[in-house]
Amino acid sequence: MTIATSLEDACAALAAEPNSVIVAGGTDLMVEVNRGSRCVENVVALDRIPELADWHLTGDELRFGAGVTFAEICEPEIAALVPALAQAARTVGSPQIRNAATLGGNIATASPAGDSIPVLAALDAVLELRSTEAIREVPVTEFITGVKATCLMPGELIEAVRVPVLDGPQEFCKVGTRNAMVISVASLALLVDRSARRIRVALGSVSPIPLRASEAEDHASGHLDWDSGVQPGPEVVREFAELVAGSANPIDDHRGSAAYRRHAVRVLAERSLTRVLNRVSSP
Amino acid sequence: MTDLATSERTVAPRIGENAPRPDGVPKVVGAFAFSSDLHHDRMLWGGTLRSTHSSARIRSVDVSTAVAVTGVHAVLVSDDVPGQKVFGLEYRDQPVLAGDVVRYEGEPVAIVAADHPEAVRMALEAIVVDYEVLVPVVDPMTVEEAEPVHPDGNLVRRIHLRHGNQDVVGDVQVEGTYEVAMQDQAFLGPESGMAVPADDGSIDLYVATQWLHSDRDQVADCMGLDPEKVRLTLAGVGGAFGAREDLSLHVHLCMLARHTGRPVKMVYSREESFHGHVHRHPAQMWYRHHADRDGTLVRVEAHLILDGGAYASSSSAVIANATCFAAGPYRVPSAEIDGAVVRTNNPPCGAMRGFGAVQVCFAHEAQMDRLAGALGMDPVALRLQNALVPGDELLTGQTIKGTAPVAEVIRTCADHPPGASMAVDPLELPGGAGRTADPEHVVRGEAFALGFKNLLFSEGFDDFSEASCRLAGGVATITSACAEVGQGFVTLAQQIAREVLGVDEVVLLPASTAGIGSAGSTSASRQTWMSGGAIQEACGQVRAQLLEHLAAEHGVDADDLVIADGRVVSMAGGFEVDLAKATTEPIEASVVFRHVPTLPLDENGQGNAHVSFAFSAHRAIVDVDVELGLVKVVELTTSQDVGRVLNPLQTVGQLEGGAAQGVGLAVMEEVLVQEGRIRNPSFTDYLVPTALDMPPVEIAALIEQAEPGAPFGAKGIGEAPSISSTAAVAAAIRNATGLDLPRVPVRPTDIVFPGGTA
Known part of the structure; x- marks a missing residue:
């Protein structure tokens, strides 16, 4: 067990034992360990590395250390810059979980139900991966390659997550069978990017990998009159929602059926687009 | 230990008054000792191997590798059950450890005791069970025609109730079909306990349960021991709601303790707990x-x-x-x-x-x-x-x-x-x-x-609860085997004693099978009535004895005496004594309380x-x-x-x-x-x-x-x-x-x- 206090230490420990398990908040890892479904030999703990817990804003870009917790992301300072990420963070587990669980951990776990993933996908977030050998950058949509599978190499860790600060309203909605502290059955992030004149949409829990609904994005972006602020009619919203639902690739499991998940993202798409349009048109 | 919120009160609460729970604050701040917190310096850890199938024949169980795991002290199977091989609340139909067949997913097949939980885990993984997997019978609607799940058959009980004139028909009729799914009690404290063997062959079992004496009798039968050789003491209960009416790890712990001669502790994981207790019937x-x-x-x-x-x-x-x-x-x-x-x-x-x-x-x-x-x-x-x-x-x-x-x-x-x-x-x-x-x-x-x-x-069940009261130095001591599972008996027992005896200080002894007879189960909304009734009656007898004693000693009329504010006072005046000094000898009474009999x-x-x-x-x-x-x-x-x-x-x-x-x-x-x-x-x-x-x-x-x-x-x-x-x-x-x-x-x-x- 290595309790790293610097990135260099952590990377050195990982280089020495490339199959080490990385622990940050431990909220996913310990569930697996306690269940006996994961046997841990070597552990490298990242929670005492100061630079991982930092975030800062440079121009229009936010850079989160991978160890920033969901409790911190819920704070107003961050919520003002990436409101959808803060909304997603608020739906993660309980307050105790949010105090420990980290943004980097949520990405590394790569669960299709990871609450931050749709927002990060919609933001085109870029991950900085570090090893003793190199630092490389990978978009989050490429980083996650399957259910709980990533392209993280032995010896590598997630150092930071970079996202743009967009001009425009944002929404994150999540369906679960409980009003709080629930694993997502379906979720959706919808962001307005005024400068690029784009609507960005990504879905959660309806696909093994992060899913951008690009056809729906094109449709909505194309039907918005970005200069006048005059909004498209309900048929455009409905078509948008259908395209979103069509892009989903859900499964049946004990948390929900594929049909319900597809239905749910359609409803979320319709509602969240309506919400942002109401705000886009208001001054 | 923790300061209790009740200590600030000047007059301890009686019947009808708010009585805060003594375990309330400790539970909130994390100071309450639950059954999972039990510790003994010499203790071993126990674990259970559970069936991975809902229906299967067991061809063989090979424990040879498991026994060889470092730190393992015992690996026991069905043949090692020393007494009766089955237990049950109403019918003894459930194996302590599955022998020839497993009838539900999670049914215990083997148990292990070892120095460390990790050695327990490794030993459990090393046990090889050869199952012949069968098609499970899962549809309750057609089960009566299906292969028998159990030698006792697939119908546990049918009641065909007919009341009144069977030819009546209403002008308006409505019909419907309804379904309720399986609910779990979802208590927070998973099954846990510790068995401590004694030199004389008897065993102390500390466990979170709802009915100490019923557990004791079932454990004794399965251990092949006389009931008095098995002593149960209630450990800190983290909720029950019915899920602790049946035995879970009780016999397993006693078997491992007796086999190893060491105290053995077991704590179910959450997942195991879902398999380890009964649920609400769908x-x-x-x-x-x-x-x-x-x-x-x-x-x-x-x-x-x-x-x-x-x-x-x-x-x-x-x-x-x-x-x-x-x-x-x-x-x-x-x-x-x-x-x-x-x-x-x-x-x-x-x-x-x-x-x-x-x-x-x-x-x-x-x-x-x-x-x-x-x-x-x-x-x-x-x-x-x-x-x-x-x-x-x-x-x-x-x-x-x-x-x-x-x-x-x-x-x-x-x-x-x-x-x-x-x-x-x-x-x-x-x-x-x-x-x-x-x-x-x-x-x-x-x-x-x-x-x-x-x-x-x-239905004619002989339902009773035993309790005793002892008054000495103005302090009432209550003994009852009533299991406090969160329902609040600990405050009620004290309120009742205060109300009846006029005392402020009431000591409720730990619930155990050692010092008293059965209190019955903490279920069926019954303990306030049954154990509360037993305590009320025991305290009432002590009160009567006290007043008669004072009347005889001081030549006053017992009917004229009242207890108020910690003193016994003659209403006619002229006599008054501090309750704490009223007797030199303790006064005791023991009561077996029964409700009116019922019929089948x-x-x-x-x-x-x-x-x-x-x-x-x-x-x-x-x-x-x-x-x-x-x-x-x-x-x-x-x-x-x-x-x-x-x-x-x-x-x-x-x-x-x-x-x-x-x-x-x-x-x-x-x-x-x-x-x-x-x-x-x-x-x-x-x-x-x-x-x-x-x-x-x-x-x-x-x-x-x-x-x-x-x-x-x-x-x-x-x-x-x-x-x-x-x-x-x-x-x-x-x-x-x-x-x-x-x-x-x-x-x-x-x-x-x-x-x-x-």
């Missing part, structure tokens, strides 16, 4: 109600099938309740109820708060609403018109002799002004933190439900089978996001027949907690079972209500009509809140959506795809 129910055009009920017909799972547990008593109370607290002159509980390879089911009454309440209340609809009547008025009153007959032909303030319960609850306004904060809308709904997506619904249940054990049901399900009944009503207001099928229960109002309030603080706690379990069953709580396998054995996926799911509970009225025979007239209050709450919430969702919703929990898909698509 129910399939068909009903037909007959009424006159004016709304008077004339007949109820019902077929009830409960899935008991692989072993009998308390199933036969659960089906008796479901059958006897199938029509609800209404006057029903004619009934035919066919109630059966069957055996399958599903997880075993048994006791849970509400015990058979919960399932039928969901159905009979849906029927009452349906009938009101067919008659064009107000649902509350229909209930009032048919409400039981004292002197009425139940479906069993039994006349209600005690109190039955059913109309009062209905009226006070229905008339209570609703308070909930429409939420603006998205957190308070259906979907909660997920921010899925805006106010325009939400439909509000409101509905009312009524329920009832028996108190105490029924006859072949038509008729007879004076029950003692007393508690009634409750709930009105639920819900907001439903119909498009997403998400529900927010925004208000629950309740009235309950309580006999008398003994501890107001705890009464509120019981009503809130019971309603929370009812809300859970209405909208989310379900043990998902597929081919006999539990798909969600975790609190990640078995969802219980959070603070955002549970509304405030408005108590419209606590109806206080003293119940004859009960201590201070108090009825047990623990179960009623969980009975009508589920039915009310489900009905409110029906009211909001216009859907039939014949099943609880109501799932999002039941609302979104009511036709059954996906």
Whole structure:
């Protein structure tokens, strides 16, 4: 067990034992360990590395250390810059979980139900991966390659997550069978990017990998009159929602059926687009 | 140890006053010692190997590799059970360790003791069980024709209740089929305990349980020991709700302790706990109600099938309740109820708060609403018109002799002004933190439900509780084996002693089988009445002895003496003594308390089978996001027949907690079972209500009509809140959506795809 206090230490420990398990908040890892479904030999703990817990804003870009917790992301300072990420963070587990669980951990776990993933996908977030050998950058949509599978190499860790600060309203909605502290059955992030004149949409829990609904994005972006602020009619919203639902690739499991998940993202798409349009048109 | 909140009080609380729980603050701050916190310097850790199949023959169990694991002290299998190989609450039909067959997923097959939990884990992994996998019997509706799951057959009990004239037909009839899924008690403290062997071959078992003496007798039989060689002491209980009525790790711990000669501790994981205790019976129910055009009920017909799972547990008593109370607290002159509980390879089911009454309440209340609809009547008025009153007959032909303030319960609850306004904060809308709904997506619904249940054990069971009281130096010491599982007996025992004896200081000794006879189970809403009654009587005898002693010693009239403010005073004046100095010798009394006897049901399900009944009503207001099928229960109002309030603080706690379990069953709580396998054995996926799911509970009225025979007239209050709450919430969702919703929990898909698509 290595309790790293610097990135260099952590990377050195990982280089020495490339199959080490990385622990940050431990909220996913310990569930697996306690269940006996994961046997841990070597552990490298990242929670005492100061630079991982930092975030800062440079121009229009936010850079989160991978160890920033969901409790911190819920704070107003961050919520003002990436409101959808803060909304997603608020739906993660309980307050105790949010105090420990980290943004980097949520990405590394790569669960299709990871609450931050749709927002990060919609933001085109870029991950900085570090090893003793190199630092490389990978978009989050490429980083996650399957259910709980990533392209993280032995010896590598997630150092930071970079996202743009967009001009425009944002929404994150999540369906679960409980009003709080629930694993997502379906979720959706919808962001307005005024400068690029784009609507960005990504879905959660309806696909093994992060899913951008690009056809729906094109449709909505194309039907918005970005200069006048005059909004498209309900048929455009409905078509948008259908395209979103069509892009989903859900499964049946004990948390929900594929049909319900597809239905749910359609409803979320319709509602969240309506919400942002109401705000886009208001001054 | 921790300072208790009660120490600030100048006068200790008596009957009718708020008595804060001594374990309340320690539990909140993490200082309370639960059974999982037990420790012994020489202890070993125990673990259980469980069946991975819901039905299989065991060809062989090879423990040779497991025994060789470093640190392992014992690996035991069915052949190592020293006494009777089976246990059970009503029928001894459940193997301590599976021998030739496993009948449910998670059934214990082998047990291990080792120096360290990690060695236990490695040893369990090293045990090789050769299974011949069989096709599990999982459909309770067809099980009676299926291969026998157990040598005792697939029918555990059928009651064919026939009451009144069987030829009656109503002008108006409504029919419905209903289903209740499997609910878990979801206590927080998983099964845990420690067995400590003694040199004389006896064993001390410290365990979280509901009935020490029943456990003791079953453990002794399985260990091949005399009952006095097994001593059980209650360890810190983290909730029970029926899930600790049956044995779990008790015999396993004793076997490992005796085999190794060392103390052995075992703590189930959460997943293991889901396999390690019984659940609430899933129910399939068909009903037909007959009424006159004016709304008077004339007949109820019902077929009830409960899935008991692989072993009998308390199933036969659960089906008796479901059958006897199938029509609800209404006057029903004619009934035919066919109630059966069957055996399958599903997880075993048994006791849970509400015990058979919960399932039928969901159905009979849906029927009452349906009938009101067919008659064009107000649902509350229909209930009032048919409400039981004292002197009425139940479906069993039994006349209600005690109190039955059913109309009062209905009226006070229905008339209570609703308070909930429409939420603006998205957190308070259906979907909660997920921010899925805006106010325009939400439909509000409101509905009312009524329920009832028996108190105490029924059907001729010899139900008793023993307690003793010892008064010395002005301090009363109470001994009772009553299991405190969170219901609040620890405060009640002290309040009762203070009330009767006039003392301030009351010591309640730890619950154990060593010093006293059985208190019976902490279940059936019975301990306040039974153990409370025993303590009241024991204290009363001590009081009488004390006053007679003083009267004789000081030449005063015993009838003239009263106890007040810690002193014994003659009302006529002239004599006064401090209670602490009233006697030099301790005064003691021991009592075995029994309620009035009951009788078994006859072949038509008729007879004076029950003692007393508690009634409750709930009105639920819900907001439903119909498009997403998400529900927010925004208000629950309740009235309950309580006999008398003994501890107001705890009464509120019981009503809130019971309603929370009812809300859970209405909208989310379900043990998902597929081919006999539990798909969600975790609190990640078995969802219980959070603070955002549970509304405030408005108590419209606590109806206080003293119940004859009960201590201070108090009825047990623990179960009623969980009975009508589920039915009310489900009905409110029906009211909001216009859907039939014949099943609880109501799932999002039941609302979104009511036709059954996906």
